[in-house]
Amino acid sequence: MATIHIGKYQASIYQEGKGYTGALSLGFDAQGKRQRPKRKGRTKAEVKEKLIALVEELEAGVTTEEGYTVEDCINDWLARGLKARSQGTVASYRSMAIHHIIPQVGQIKLKKLTADDLDDWLDERAEVLATRSLRLIHQILQRAIRHAQKRDKVKRNVADLVDIPEGQAGRPSKALNFDQAEAVIRGARSSPLMAYVIICLLCGIRTEEARALRWTEVDLKEQTVAVYRSERVKGDTKTKKSRRVLKVARWGVQILNELHKARAVERLASGERGADTALVFRREDGRPYDRWYVRREFKKITTAAGIGEDWCPRELRHSFVSLLSAHRVASEEIARLVGHSSTHVTETVYRQEIRPALTDGAVVMDKIFKSRAG
Known part of the structure; x- marks a missing residue:
């Protein structure tokens, strides 16, 4: 058995089985148990290199066990590193990690993860994911390793x-034309999402804004909806400009009135109190x-409408913009209605739907769906 010194530490290397084992002497812990972390290798030189790396980690304060994997790192970050994020965001990150990170690189030891490993992983994922999704999974891993760094589990962030790399072309957002919008409305008649779909289509509010809408923010007398919150961190809207009060088309007011009466009947039957603080859109x-x-229920609606299931709820907002623009509403007015900070955002995001014009959203929606309001 050979005894060597690495910095201030004493180590020993000895033959074991078909290779060699090195043990670093760290003295005793608070319970009096001897501390001798070990490293194995095929040659003495390989074991010595591993012991030197171990000493460097100890001096840098790194305390991760040898078996700590990339999957362990991600799970720690999901559990402890996202305390300011909404449950929906955490669930979205977890889903991306489960499908696109853990199966490919999750079992690699974090200390042994290399840039080559990650290059191979990203190149393989680029064959199935859009560039935006590639950026997201890279950010997830990057932030998870950074979280591990702050807890002295790894020295550097290899991500x-x-x-x-460049990924696949993402599916561009679409917008319903008038005939498709009518078909979706018919398809929504038997859906629990009917009121939700109609209000999103008539007002152009974001889907996370609609899910957070409460009855205290609906004024049926003034026929307005106040968009003050969303399902984001701390309930904030996407931007300050997103906080807005929208006039609702007559047909939308009619739908909200009917929904409000139905909720009142439910409250009376259940003895529920303080109902005006409740969410406007909720399950039975x-x-x-x-x-x-x-998303699941909306796919059922578009399928029933005969336009296929390749549609997202957010495209109701795109449809709002498209229908207003087709009826010659100005970009400035559309930007104000949808809560964009400038017309540049509106024209960039919805460039296929925008045409120049001028008037008020609710007035135009009344004209578009004039046969709907009673």
Whole structure:
């Protein structure tokens, strides 16, 4: 058995089985148990290199066990590193990690993860994911390793060393034309999402704004909806400009009135109090809508409408813009109605739907769906 010194530490290397084992002497812990972390290798030189790396980690304060994997790192970050994020955001990150990170690189030991490993992983994912999704999974891993760094589990963030390749072309957002919008309305008649779909279409509010809408923010007398919150961190809207009060088309007011009366009957039957603080859109059992429920039910509606299931709830907002623009509403007015900070955002995001014009959203929607309001 050979005894060597690495910095201030004493170590020993000895033959074991078909290779060699090295043990670093760290003295005793608070319970009097001897501390001798070990490293194994095929040659003495390989074991010595591993012991030197161990000493460097100890001096840098790194305390991770050898078996700590990328999957462990991600799970720690999801559990402890996202305390200011909404449950929906955490669930979205977890889903991306489960499908696109853990199966490919999750079992690699975090200390042994290399830039080559990540290059291979990203190149493989680029064959199935859009560039935006590639950026997201890279950010998830990057932030998870950064979280591990702050807890002295790894020395460097290897995710900082790789570039993101070009992914697949993402599916561009679409907008319903008038005939498709009518078909969706017919398809929604038997859906629990009917009122939700109609208000999103008539007002152009974001789907996370609609899910957070409460009856205290609906003024049926003034025929307005106040968009003050959303399902984001701390309930804030996306931007300050997103906080707005919208006039609702007559047909939308009619739908909200009917929904409000139905909720009143439910409250009376159940003895529920303080109902005006309740969510406008919720499931029959009182649970709030979540993004997955809305997406699933909306696919049923578009399928029933005969336009296929390749549609997202957010495209009701795109449709709002498209229908207003087709009826010659100005970009400035549309930007104000949808809560964009400038017409540049509106024209960039919805450039296929925008045409120049001028007037008020609710007035135009009344004209578009004039046969709907009673």
